Amino acid sequence: MSDIICLCKNISEETIVEAIKKGADTVDAVKEATGATTGFCHGGRCKAKIEALIEANK
């Protein structure tokens, strides 16, 4: 089971990594592709985790 990265929008690590592998190499691109960071906290809880995933998977 994949961890939830964006708690507000219930978006899993698997979904984020898939978007990165398809070319989303910035937080904005991941946002466009998945909707992550568009929730109630506006990325307060997930943005740093997404940045780390981009670094690890690009």
Ligand code: FES
């Ligand atoms: S956890 Fe991602 S927008 Fe709040």
